[in-house]
Amino acid sequence: MDKTRILILGGTGEARRLAAELARRDDLEILLSFAGRTETPAPQPVPVRIGGFGGAEGLADFLMAARYDLLVDATHPFAERISANAAAAVERSGIAAIALVRPEWVPEPGDHWHTVADIPSAIAALGPAPRRVFLATGRQSAYHAEVAPQHFYLVRSVDPVDPPLTLADVEYVLDRGPFTLEGEIELMRKHRIDTIITKNSGGSAAYAKIEAGRLLGAKCIVIARAPAAAMRSVETVEAALEAIDHLLSPAMKRGV
Numbered sequence: 011m012d013k014t015r016i017l018i019l020g021g022t023g024e025a026r027r028l029a030a031e032l033a034r035r036d037d038l039e040i041l042l043s044f045a046g047r048t049e050t051p052a053p054q055p056v057p058v059r060i061g062g063f064g065g066a067e068g069l070a071d072f073l074m075a076a077r078y079d080l081l082v083d084a085t086h087p088f089a090e091r092i093s094a095n096a097a098a099a100v101e102r103s104g105i106a107a108i109a110l111v112r113p114e115w116v117p118e119p120g121d122h123w124h125t126v127a128d129i130p131s132a133i134a135a136l137g138p139a140p141r142r143v144f145l146a147t148g149r150q151s152a153y154h155a156e157v158a159p160q161h162f163y164l165v166r167s168v169d170p171v172d173p174p175l176t177l178a179d180v181e182y183v184l185d186r187g188p189f190t191l192e193g194e195i196e197l198m199r200k201h202r203i204d205t206i207i208t209k210n211s212g213g214s215a216a217y218a219k220i221e222a223g224r225l226l227g228a229k230c231i232v233i234a235r236a237p238a239a240a241m242r243s244v245e246t247v248e249a250a251l252e253a254i255d256h257l258l259s260p261a262m263k264r265g266v
């Protein structure tokens with residue numbers, strides 16, 4: 011019997027966990043797709059492909075040529091282009107699909123949040139007086155900080171920021187989540203951080219910095235998500251597994 015083929019667009023811990031769960035089933039053939047941004051990708055439980063598809067059209071062609079049965083968009087909530095492409099490719103190919111999107115973080119009592127639309131607005135929101143900033147938005151966008159050199163920046167990323175920033179007062183820490191509360195408190199105390207800049211990524215792996223900020227009284231400048239691409243979505247790996255079962259049920263496949 012032909013196996014059911016599932017393409018997972020990944021780059022998140024959830025994509026990896028979902029792939030690991032689906033890999034247990036011998037009626038499924040899973041392929042996990044990465045953009046190729048990380049120099050040393052973590053080991054994965056299923057076969058992997060790396061690199062873009064060439065836009066929505068390229069992705070639709072890829073899905074149809076290899077006769078995929080289902081697409082799961084489990085990319086990061088801030089990976090907006092690939093999610094828009096995925097929604098368009100689903101429309102074009104008519105393939106079954108779901109998006110796995112973590113719920114957003116919401117401020118809790120004791121949090122000092124200032125929500126902005128993007129990273130340049132986050133840097134502007136630091137204001138003129140020098141601050142000690144934990145810039146936890148990844149290496150690709152860190153250069154935006156160069157317009158406000160009066161602040162100290164602690165820049166955390168998986169791979170080095172290259173080229174390094176043209177800032178006088180900057181330190182780099184290379185690390186990948188999940189992060190612990192103890193670790194985040196230690197890091198923030200060591201660098202006397204008073205302001206965190208973070209995307210509203212959601213999920214647990216990166217949440218510890220928000221908790222640490224709350225406990226240390228740091229201000230948190232939070233970059234809001236853009237509206238999600240139009241695709242049926244679930245919030246957890248468990249819900250994704252249920253939705254996949256439903257979408258692959260014989261009745262659904264027959265369009266009943």
Ligand SMILES: NC(=O)c1ccc[n+]([C@@H]2O[C@H](COP(=O)([O-])OP(=O)(O)OC[C@H]3O[C@@H](n4cnc5c(N)ncnc54)[C@H](OP(=O)(O)O)[C@@H]3O)[C@@H](O)[C@H]2O)c1
Nearest residue numbers: 020021043044045062063064065085086088089090091092
């Ligand atoms: N943005 C973040 O904050 C963030 C954080 C953690 C992890 N990530 C992960 O890093 C990857 C890149 O993020 P991004 O924000 O640069 O993406 P993006 O701006 O949405 O995508 C840019 C292009 O990269 C390619 N691409 C992205 N994800 C892909 C995937 N999983 N498989 C194959 N091609 C992919 C696509 O190229 P083509 O148009 O040529 O197909 C896409 O048009 C994503 O897979 C995401 O899950 C992103």
